[in-house]
Amino acid sequence: MDEGTTRLLQAVVDALSAHIAVLDSRGVIRAVNRAWRTFADANGLAWPDYGLGRDYLATLGAAAARGDPDAGVIARGIALVQAGAQDEFCYEYPCGTPAGPLWFIMWATPVVAEIGTGVVVAHEDITVRKLAEMAAEEARQVAERRSAIAAALKGILAVLNSGLALDRILLHILTEARALLAATTVALVPSPDSELSALCDPSCLAGDPEALALSQTEYGNPGPAGDESSFPSSSQRLVSPVQVAGAWCADLIVYYAAGRVLNDDEVDLVTDLALQTSLAIENEALRRRVQASAIESERARLLRELHDSVSQTLFSANLIADTLPRIWRQHPEEAIDGLEQIRELTRAALVDFRTLLQDLDRPVLVAEPLNVSIERLADQLSRQAGVPVRRFLGSLTLLPAPVQVNLYRIAEEALNNALRHADAHNISIDLSQHGGAVWLRIEDDGRGFDPTLVSSGHHGLGIMRHRAEEIAADLDVHSAPGAGTKVRVQWEEGKAGGHGR
CATH class of the missing domain: 3.30.565.10 (Histidine kinase-like ATPase, C-terminal domain)
Known part of the structure; x- marks a missing residue:
């Protein structure tokens, strides 16, 4: 190949945006383009002459031996192309630079010459595309997670309105919290003067015996619900106060056996779950007040019915009984009718009284x-x-x-x-x-x-x-x-x- 042709080919390769190196049949770099040299200058590549004369495959092998998994994959791919085992090799990989991480796609294609089969290696910067893909994937995951959270909160609301016992409702909330937050366990620890019982999943914070005591020690004086100052800086626990009628009654503790820092969305979710817990406790208190009111109202009704039915019936029977002696002396036939009236009245009173006795179990x-x-x-x-x-x-x-x-x-x-x-x-x-x-x-x-x-x-x-x-x-x-x-x-x-x- 004459000198003019060589210059022309170099000019063509230099015009390409990809970082290109030409390897001979032994894997040694014989030529590079301008983009390769520019990238090396910008990122402090220590190779003299931009790697010309260096064994590229050996360099990749050494990097793989130091623990770089991408280098090993690329070395094997280039070797397969060079051996004719496959027509081309393509691979995407990240690359750390002083300016930050970049993403590249590498293509290896064979070049057949009289002295053997070489390989053209081209590295194309795909950082913009890759960042867009990762952003789209992150947005998809966020949307899926928010959908899962919305479904879980909807399920919790359904359980709140189900009429289940308070303990079962609270255990449902704790179970959902553990799944949504990928926590080791989630526990509800009552305040010292609360009527609640401590609740958690079966692991019961076994990985950290001190966890159950946190709300009475380090977090014994929490701020208002939703105030981030009430959350500890610990990377293993997140504690949100549960308040009922403005008074602290328990702590919702999210626990991780391994250290982890929760993001803002997860902290907000814990706050929401604490509010759901508060709502469950308030609903139970309201239900008890309604039942107590219904029981008291029923007692008052029974007293009224006792007065209006049984007492009045017996009073009427007593009036007839008082007049019977006089009627018996004057009109015996009418006295017999009076006795029948007394019999009917006392029977009616007995029926009413039995009904009232049955109604005594209405509170239950x-x-x-x-x-x-x-x-x-x-x-x-x-x-x-x-x-x-x-x-x-x-x-x-x-x-x-x-x-x-x-x-x-x-x-x-x-x-x-x-x-x-x-x-x-x-x-x-x-x-x-x-x-x-x-x-x-x-x-x-x-x-x-x-x-x-x-x-x-x-x-x-x-x-x-x-x-x-x-x-x-x-x-x-x-x-x-x-x-x-x-x-x-x-x-x-x-x-x-x-x-x-």
Whole structure:
């Protein structure tokens, strides 16, 4: 090749933006372009003559021996191209420079000459593209994480409104917190005067026995919720105060067995979870106040009914009894009628009194889910009658107090009829809840009856219908002689009167 051609080829190579080196069949650098030399000058490359005459493959091998994984991959790729095992080799890699990290893509292609097969190695700067890709990937991960956090917080809100016991709600929050924050464990440590119990996942901070004491020592006087000054600088723990009605009641502790510094988003998430914990505790306190109010209101109602029904009935019976001696002397026939009136009045008073006695357990009925009360009722009546009762009871949330009581009384009346009067051998009770609707079904294989021939006061039909009307529930009773009885009740929240009165 003449000198003019050589200059032309060098000019062409120098015009390219990639950093190019030409290797001979032994892997020795025989030529480089202007971009290669410029990069070497800018980044303090110590090779004399920009590496001309240096064994490039040996240099890469030495770098690989020092622990550079990219150098080893590139050396093997160039060797494969040089040996003709593959047409080209491409590889992306990072490169540290005084100005900061850069990214390159390297291409190795064969050059066939009379003295053997050489390789053209070209390194193209792809930093701008790579940074854009990494930014896009980071944005995708952030979006996915925020979506996961939003879904978890939505799930926590659903649990808050589920009617579950407070401990189960708090454990759910701790479990979600541990997953979202990739923590070793998350614990709720109550303040010394709190009624709460310490809660955490099964590991119970075993990796650090001192962790449970943190809230009473280093973090015993936290700032307002959400104030970052309340968070310690420790890279292993993050503590957020849980406040109820403005008073500190517990600490939410996020613990890492290995040191880790949480970012601002994670700190904000811990604060949000502490607020959810506060809301759960406040909801429980409100529920207890509502129950206490309902119980007190029910006691007042029982006193009124005792005065208005039993007392008045007995007063009327007493008036008749006072006049009977005089009437008996003058009109014996009328006195007999008076005795019958006293008998009817005392019977009515006894019925009213028994009803009031039954209502004394209403505070229990409004304090626990309906499925728990009916489970206990079915077990009690089944043992008393010696007849098994199959139960299919779903898990219910707490319903309005009048709804819980009236549905319970309907179930009680239907079970009593089946066990004591119907001579049934197979009895089943089914209770379920879907959203704001509740279904109650009691079926037996007893003697049955014809509803059209029975007055409303028999078989408890009137009682069940009255209680269904009290809560705007739909009641259906299907029965026939010898065919058993089916009692079905459906109550829907939001239906006119459906909240109970």
